[in-house]
Amino acid sequence: MNMMMISDECRMAVETVRRFVQGKVQPLEMEVERLGNIPPEKLAALKQEAIALGLYALNMPEEVGGGGLSTLDMCLVEEQLGQTSDALIRRIFGQVYPMLMACSPAQREKYLLPTVKGEKICAMAITEPGAGSDAASISTTARLENGQWVLNGTKHFISDGDIADYVIVMALNDAEKRARGGITLFLVDRDTPGFSVARTQPMMGHRGYGHAELVFSDCRIPQDAVLGEVGGGFKLIMQSVSAIRLGHIGARCVGMAQRVLEMMRQHAATRKQFGSPIGDYQMIQKMIADSAIEIFAARSMVLDCARDIDLGLDPRDKVSMIKVFASEMLGKVADRGIQVFGGYGFTKELPLERIYRDARVTRIYDGTSEIHRMLVARSVIKNGLSI
Ligand SMILES: Cc1cc2nc3c(=O)[nH]c(=O)nc-3n(C[C@H](O)[C@H](O)[C@H](O)COP(=O)(O)OP(=O)(O)OC[C@H]3O[C@@H](n4cnc5c(N)ncnc54)[C@H](O)[C@@H]3O)c2cc1C
Structure with missing residues (x-):
């Protein structure tokens, strides 16, 4: 995007980030990879600095203490965040789920505002051992009993589930209605009796933060722990995920791929074999050219879709296309990055092997590539291509 077209305020935020x-x-990435966590004193200092610079929870509206950026501006910032690991982004810049804007006034004080300030960590628990892509098939139940909700069920793969101060839990309150009014979101404090972290689930990548299996066993929560409306949980999730898929996945994939391409560019210019920089060889040039073309395409898609959202549109098909294209683009660029670096690319001395592993999950979470392709195909078959 021509940087002349963005506001001074946004340009400054992008440059600061x-x-x-x-x-x-x-510079912290290697240590986090080695230790599997972020050294607490270093994290505290960087988080404080991010908060002082106004860089925490930039995705949230100004009225609740967030950055108040437009979707387009936020995507430009997300590109810069994407240049580091997810664990560091989460901890230093915050991972505040936009569906928290559905909080009641009392919930705002207790959950939303402390989360935007970086005082509380929230996890979002939708996936279950028996319900992943088909989220509407969850079996965690919520029944109203003596003025309290009682939750029963198991969630898994929940990012930050091991440390969250509270969890947004998706549960079934009406098995007949399911996604059509039978699914509700609840805010559950970590110390609630009946709620436990059963185990953490080590992953192939994204080291530095945890993923956990959470168990709710006759877990009693107040009647006003509902986020949004009773029965409105599925709709609320669907309304909020576009921003997450576009910014956290689409724009971050672009940023990470840009970082890899820049590494490829520098290496191709300086690494000599057979008497010439390897960048003189057409097969290396092809990897660089294909990466540049695909990054440009993904970036154009992200920014186009961000503009649609800022215009008040709900471009779900575009978001699905971007989720597929940007995540697969990053996988290809990371793979080429390793190839251009040869043996160095495979070592743990460079961030490439980590990026290669971290990239893999972007094709899985927040809807797999298959599910998003299915949604795009259904829509195109029914309505034609509207872009
Ligand atoms: C690192 C990580 C972090 C995560 N964080 C969270 C979190 O914070 N909160 C949360 O709730 N969840 C989280 N998840 C879960 C994630 O969203 C799910 O893994 C994802 O939705 C896929 O569900 P599944 O793993 O059950 O796979 P499944 O749904 O079992 O899919 C298995 C395979 O079948 C394919 N498939 C399924 N249905 C169809 C179909 N109709 N047509 C074609 N192919 C199909 C899928 O594409 C996939 O290839 C996380 C997962 C990971 C790995």
Whole structure:
């Protein structure tokens, strides 16, 4: 995007995040990878700095203390955040789920505002051992008993589920209606009796934060622990996921791929074999050219869709297309990055092997590539291509 077209305020935010990420966050990546966590004193200092610079919870509206950026501006910022690991982004810049805007006034005080300030961590628990892509088939139940909701069921793969102060839990309150008015979101505090973290689930990548199996066993919560409306949980999730898929996945994949391409560019210019920089060889040039073309395409898609959202449209098909294209693009670029670096690319001395592993899950979470392709196909078959 022509940077002349963005506001001074956005340009400043993008530049501040860029300098912060590259100068202070990226140098921590190797240590986080080695330790499997972020050293607490370093994390505290960087998080405080991010908060002081106004870079925490940038995705949230200004009225609740967030950055108040437009979707387009937020995507440009997300590109810069995407230049580091998910664990560091979460901890230093915050991972505040937009569906929290459905909080009641009392819930705002207790959950939303402390989360936007970085005082509380929230996890979102939708997936279950028996219900992944088909989220409407969940079996965690919520029944109203003596003025309290009683939750029973198991969630798994829940990011930050091991440390969250509270969890947004999706449960079934009406098995007949399911996604059509029978699914509700609940806010559950971590110390609620009947709620436990059963185990953490080590992953192939995304080291530095945990994923957990959560069990709700006759877990009693107040009647006003409902987020949004009773029966409105599925709709609320669907309304909020576009922003997550576009920013957290689409724009971050673009940013990470840009970082890999820049590494490829520098290496191709300096690494000599057979008497010439490897960038002189057409097969290396093809990998660089294909990466540049695909990054440009993904970036154009993200920014186009962000503009639609800012215009008040609900471009779900475009978001699905971007979720597929950007995540698969990053996988290809990360793979080429390793190839261009040869043996160095395979070592743990460079971030490439981590990026290669971290990239893999972007094709899985928040809807797999297959599910998003299915949604695109259904829509195109029914209505034609509307872009
Ligand atoms: C690192 C990580 C973090 C996560 N964080 C969270 C979180 O914070 N909160 C949360 O709730 N969940 C989280 N998840 C869960 C994630 O959203 C699910 O893994 C994802 O939705 C896929 O569900 P599944 O794993 O059950 O796969 P399944 O749904 O079992 O799919 C298995 C395979 O079948 C394919 N498939 C399924 N249905 C169809 C179909 N109709 N047509 C064609 N192919 C199909 C899928 O595409 C996939 O290839 C996380 C997962 C990971 C790995």
